[in-house]
Amino acid sequence: MSFILVVLEQIDGKLHRSADEVLAAARSVSLLKGLPVVAALTGKGIADLAKSIHADRVIVVEHDLLDAYTADGYTAALSQLIAARQPELILFAHTYQTRDFAPKLAARHRKPLISDATSVRVEDGSLVFVRQLFQGKLNADILASGQTVFASIQSGAYLAEDTGNLETTVETFTPQLNPDEIRQKPEAPFRDSDRAVDLSSANRIVAVGRGIQDQDSLSLVEDLASALGAEIGASRPICDNGWLPMERQVGSSGQTVAPSLYIAVGISGAIQHVVGMKGAKTIVAINKDPDAPVFEVADYGICADLFEVLPALTEEIRKSGN
Amino acid sequence: MKILVAIRQVPSRDSQLSVREDGVWVEEEDLSYEINEPDAYALEEALQLKEKQGGEVVVLCLGPESASEVILEALAKGADRAVHIEEEIASSLDSFSVAQILAKSIQEESPDLVLTGLQSDDMGSGQTGVIIAELIGYPHATIIMQTEVQSSSVRVKRELEDGWFQHVTMPLPALLTIQSGINTLRYANLMGIRKAKTKEVRQVSCDVSTLEEGTKTVRVYLPHRQKQTTMLEGDPAAIASQLVEKLKTEARVL
Ligand SMILES: Cc1cc2nc3c(=O)[nH]c(=O)nc-3n(C[C@H](O)[C@H](O)[C@H](O)COP(=O)(O)OP(=O)(O)OC[C@H]3O[C@@H](n4cnc5c(N)ncnc54)[C@H](O)[C@@H]3O)c2cc1C
Ligand SMILES: Nc1ncnc2c1ncn2[C@@H]1O[C@H](COP(=O)(O)O)[C@@H](O)[C@H]1O
Numbered sequence: 393m394s395f396i397l398v399v400l401e402q403i404d405g406k407l408h409r410s411a412d413e414v415l416a417a418a419r420s421v422s423l424l425k426g427l428p429v430v431a432a433l434t435g436k437g438i439a440d441l442a443k444s445i446h447a448d449r450v451i452v453v454e455h456d457l458l459d460a461y462t463a464d465g466y467t468a469a470l471s472q473l474i475a476a477r478q479p480e481l482i483l484f485a486h487t488y489q490t491r492d493f494a495p496k497l498a499a500r501h502r503k504p505l506i507s508d509a510t511s512v513r514v515e516d517g518s519l520v521f522v523r524q525l526f527q528g529k530l531n532a533d534i535l536a537s538g539q540t541v542f543a544s545i546q547s548g549a550y551l552a553e554d555t556g557n558l559e560t561t562v563e564t565f566t567p568q569l570n571p572d573e574i575r576q577k578p579e580a581p582f583r584d585s586d587r588a589v590d591l592s593s594a595n596r597i598v599a600v601g602r603g604i605q606d607q608d609s610l611s612l613v614e615d616l617a618s619a620l621g622a623e624i625g626a627s628r629p630i631c632d633n634g635w636l637p638m639e640r641q642v643g644s645s646g647q648t649v650a651p652s653l654y655i656a657v658g659i660s661g662a663i664q665h666v667v668g669m670k671g672a673k674t675i676v677a678i679n680k681d682p683d684a685p686v687f688e689v690a691d692y693g694i695c696a697d698l699f700e701v702l703p704a705l706t707e708e709i710r711k712s713g714n
Numbered sequence: 715m716k717i718l719v720a721i722r723q724v725p726s727r728d729s730q731l732s733v734r735e736d737g738v739w740v741e742e743e744d745l746s747y748e749i750n751e752p753d754a755y756a757l758e759e760a761l762q763l764k765e766k767q768g769g770e771v772v773v774l775c776l777g778p779e780s781a782s783e784v785i786l787e788a789l790a791k792g793a794d795r796a797v798h799i800e801e802e803i804a805s806s807l808d809s810f811s812v813a814q815i816l817a818k819s820i821q822e823e824s825p826d827l828v829l830t831g832l833q834s835d836d837m838g839s840g841q842t843g844v845i846i847a848e849l850i851g852y853p854h855a856t857i858i859m860q861t862e863v864q865s866s867s868v869r870v871k872r873e874l875e876d877g878w879f880q881h882v883t884m885p886l887p888a889l890l891t892i893q894s895g896i897n898t899l900r901y902a903n904l905m906g907i908r909k910a911k912t913k914e915v916r917q918v919s920c921d922v923s924t925l926e927e928g929t930k931t932v933r934v935y936l937p938h939r940q941k942q943t944t945m946l947e948g949d950p951a952a953i954a955s956q957l958v959e960k961l962k963t964e965a966r967v968l
Contacts, residue, residue: 463844463854488875491832492856495809495841499848504810504928507839525934526836529731530740533933575853579881581874596967602727629751632895645857645873645893653967674965676957677943683936692960693943694953704950708958712968 395428396421397479398447399470401489402433403461405441410485410545412552415446417512417545418483419553424514427480432473432565434458434466442562446555450562451477457569462576463493469567471500476565479540481519486544488644498542506534506543508663511550519543527662528685547644547667589623589639596622596653599642599669602629603658603679603698610635612702613657619709625649625669627659643668658698661686678702715769715863717760718825719793720816720843721753723777723784723805724835738931739806749784752831756892758899760829761792763863770794772823776815778802782915789910790902796915797823801922805836808928813845815920821850827868828889832857843891853884856891 398418401408418429431447436459442450453469474482474497482498484490486508498505509521510531519536521543536543591597598617604610617624625642626635642649643665654672659665661677661684669675670689677690678698687693694701725731725745734741749757760771773788773796775781781804785796797819804812820828828850830843847854859879860871869883873893902910944960946953961968 463856467848488857488873491840492844492872495844496848496854499810499813499845502926504808505841506929507809507841520932523838524937525838526725526731526740527838528937530733530934531937532931532935535930535932537927537930575884576855577883579883581878581880583878628894634898638895639877644875646877648876653961653965674961674967676961685937687943687945688937688939688941690941690943691965692957693945694957695945695947696950696953700950701953704954705957708951708954709968712958712962 394478394480395430396481396483397474397477398429398431398483399490399494400431400433400445401485401487402435402438402441405438407441407445408485408487410487410547412446413547413550414483414485414545416550416553419555420550421481421512421514421519430479432470434469439562439564443560445560446558447560450560452562452564453567454564455567455569457571457574460578461489462574462578463496464574464576465569466493467497467500468569468573470497472567473565474501474540481541481543484544486546490544494542494544501540501542503538503540503542506536506541508546509534509543509549510546512543512545524663527660528688529683546663548670584638591623591625591640591642591647591649594623594649594651596620597625597642597649597651597669597672598622598655598657599625599627599659600630600636600657601627601659601665604630607633607635609699612699612706616655616657616702616706616709619706620653622653622655627665656686656690657702659686660684661689715763715767715827716772716823716825717763717769717827717829718772718774718820718823719753719757719760719788720774720828720830720846721757721784721788722750722775722831722834723747723781724750727835733934733936737933737935739934742805747780747784749787750831750834752833752892752894754899755894755896756829756831757788757791757793758897759861759892760827761900762897763827763861767863769826772797772825774816774819774823775799776801776812776920777804785915786910787902789913789915790906791900792906793913795913797918798915799918799920801920803922806931807922808931809837809839809841810845810928811922811925813842813849814925815922816842817846817849819918820846824887826887827863828852828887830889830891832891832893843889847889850889852887852889854889854891855882855884857893858890859893859896861890
């Protein structure tokens with residue numbers, strides 16, 4: 393009988409935080425299509441972790457050569473599993489590791505991968521995925537065709553759900569791997585330096601994006617931040633340009649923050665930024681584009697020129713004696 | 715060393731997008747284009763590697779006729795020559811199709827190093843480079859923030875999540891997907907712009923009907939807002955006082 397294979401990610405014996413979200417996405421399809429949800433967990437010495445996974449069944453893909461993640465090793469191992477078991481749908485969470493090997497795995501099976509989908513539904517028996525285009529400005533419905541469908545699910549698109557205590561059965565799959573086919577030699581992960589600023593504990597953050605246009609104009613943002621007693625955060629392009637240090641970057645490759653107040657200034661609201669700040673209690677967005685995706689996550693939206701709004705807002709905050 | 719850089723033309727960042735009549739892509743008529751941002755960084759990385767150790771930088775672009783502008787820009791910045799695979803519907807092709815087309819040209823060039831951007835601003839699938847690597851049999855690594863080319867291998871710094879990184883070494887030839895911010899971009903100077911016009915741009919055609927099946931876009935549309943955002947209106951002073959009031963009394967964060 394066919395099934396949905398959910399490829400889960402673990403690092404150092406811990407499940408990636410996306411695991412319950414992608415399992416929830418799989419269960420939503422499972423209800424519509426009546427297919428069981430089977431999770432695959434790849435690595436070495438991970439059998440205990442497998443027992444804690446909320447799926448109908450868990451397949452532990454184990455091998456000495458899978459101890460450290462490599463794109464070649466994971467592709468070879470999971471490709472053998474897929475060929476042997478023939479799942480109908482293969483789901484991943486759209487993590488950096490998935491970006492690194494899932495397109496390769498799908499291509500090995502001569503299949504496309506529908507990446508970074510925000511939802512999936514069934515229409516006339518076929519799977520239809522929604523994904524964002526133009527950094528979230530538009531959506532597209534993508535029809536999956538063929539016997540084996542590969543797709544990855546965007547972070548935060550599905551809510552992890554409480555499934556209670558599921559009894560799951562665990563089995564082991566041992567792939568045939570040859571050390572020569574693993575061409576990447578990975579070293580241990582590291583952080584660049586101790587971060588001088590820890591935005592994760594900041595109570596107020598004013599974050600600046602490319603709408604600020606030039607480095608000199610950053611003073612407008614600094615003024616507002618100082619009036620509020622807030623830390624300054626930034627979107628990626630601001631740090632890429634060297635206008636602010638990398639450690640002030642908020643988002644999937646930067647810091648994850650949860651202040652009580654987050655003011656996004658001239659930031660479009662790309663998903664890689666939003667994942668880092670959507671946990672803020674109150675979000676204010678200032679952007680001149682009424683269709684900017686950032687308004688989707690904002691509590692208060694100001695659709696205006698930031699160069700006009702910032703000075704007025706700074707003055708108002710100062711007046712209010714905050 | 716021969717380095718090939720895959721560049722994509724994408725609509726300029728402040729483009730006003732509208733859905734095309736057939737509902738499956740955007741109206742392209744009035745758009746202006748630029749080099750996809752991470753691809754500009756990939757090109758810069760290639761130029762810097764060439765300056766360090768010599769060799770050739772070849773730019774590869776699958777795009778409509780209008781893509782000749784971004785190709786010219788890449789040549790003006792210092793690329794030696796270009797291959798333009800002309801296809802009018804290129805921008806709406808899915809990455810599996812794009813990768814199959816690009817892979818064929820890359821195999822003909824057999825470069826020592828292939829650089830792509832990690833993701834396109836328009837399609838946003840973040841896959842093309844990785845699929846190409848599989849199709850041409852090169853080892854690869856993604857989201858690269860630093861490269862060190864050694865005699866027969868390359869050591870790279872890969873970005874992981876939450877501010878973590880990792881070094882990975884692999885043999886050449888190899889393919890890397892480059893992240894924005896890896897280096898500092900240069901501008902084309904006048905000399906470069908003049909020289910660009912004399913450089914070779916090889917035009918190649920492709921046949922999309924021979925490709926293995928990709929994904930099918932059935933509808934493109936404006937997302938509807940899920941969250942109720944309170945929009946504040948008025949002149950700047952009025953907006954500022956409304957916001958401070960709301961932050962104090964409604965949100966209670968001031
Ligand atoms: C793997 C990966 C990881 C990434 N990690 C991160 C990350 O950690 N953090 C991150 O931020 N990004 C990250 N990115 C990049 C992300 O995809 C976006 O490209 C980036 O967040 C865009 O930054 P921005 O909003 O400042 O710029 P843009 O998207 O260029 O937006 C600028 C905005 O300013 C507005 N604007 C312009 N002028 C004005 C004005 N005068 N007044 C008001 N508004 C104005 C515009 O309408 C626009 O909405 C990552 C991308 C990838 C592929
Ligand atoms: N039409 C194209 N021509 C050349 N390179 C492309 C094209 N489309 C995508 N690429 C490359 O593939 C990368 C990733 O694109 P994508 O998979 O669409 O996110 C881009 O940054 C480019 O380097």
